[in-house]
Amino acid sequence: MGNTDKFEMIANIYDTSERIQIAKVASDAIREYLVDANNKNAIDFGCGTGLVGMNLLNDFNSMLFLDTSQNMINQIKQKISNSNIQNAATLCFDFEKDSLSDLHADYIFMAQVLLHINDVELVLSRLYDVLNVGGHLLIVDFNKNEEIVSDMVHNGFDQVKLTDIMTKIGYRDIQSKTFYTGSKIFMGHDASMFILDSQK
Template sequence: MGNTDKFEMIANTYDTPERILIAKVSSDAIREYVVDAKGKKAVDFGCGTGLVGMSLIDEFQSVLFLDTSPSMIRQIKQKIADRHIPNADTLCFDFEQEGLSELRAGYIFMAQVLLHIPDVEFVLSRLFEVLNEGGHLIIVDFNKNENIVSDLVHNGFNQDELTAKMTKIGYRDVHSKTFYHGSRIFMGQDASMFILDARK
């Protein structure tokens, strides 16, 4: 996945007050879209240190924390061990390199992950394959922001364009809305975040 090297370097210092706040805002937004999931498996895709998935762990039968960065996975493994969480597992894996044919989930959520992925459509297609029939992909990310200029990340997303891409892949019942505005939350710029829910 994009920017793995960068995340390797910052894994030990990733959990800043600002990131913890954004993770809480994100997980609260995701929770509103999680319905009757106690018997379902979820994947926290691009989990980082697990800030979002950890707060959603009780909503699901189990959560798989998946990231391309070994250092991030080490952080989340430590949290799982420290808190004696029985229904969590980890996987260090890069969907951009290869598919994972045996992985299935009722829910996949990804918070501020899509902006790091160069080929968005390709990864969304791979995630479509992982979802069970009727399963949900929930995306939290930044709205398109013309003030952001970067070679490392997308400068956010247009919700209508993203919905069209996902519909083309085969996702249905795609709904999205802007739910949060914050000061200097996206590469030092004021920005807004959206949440998108889509079904297979």
């Protein structure tokens, strides 16, 4: 996944009050789309230090925290250990390089992760393979913002175009909406965030 090196370096200082606040907003938005999730298993994809997934731990039967950065995974392992959490596991893995045939989940959520992924369609199709039939992929990310020019990340996403890509892969019942606007939350710019729910 893109920018792994950067995340390796900032893992131990990642949990700023701003990031914690945005993670709470994202996890609250995700929670609205969960249906009978307490007997389901989830993957926090691109989990970072687990800020979003930790907020949702009690909503699921079990959760796998997955990231390409080993240092981020080490941070979440520490949190799991410190809190004596029994229903969580971790995995350091890069879906842009490989696919995992033996991994399956009822829910996959990714918060501000897609913008770091170079080949969006490839990763979304590999996640489709991981989902159980009837499972949900939930994406929280920034709406497209032309003011942001970066060779590190996508400058957000057009919800309609993203829906088209996902429909082509096979996702169905796709719905999305803008749910949050904040000042200077995307590379120093004001930005809005959307949530997209889709099913296999």
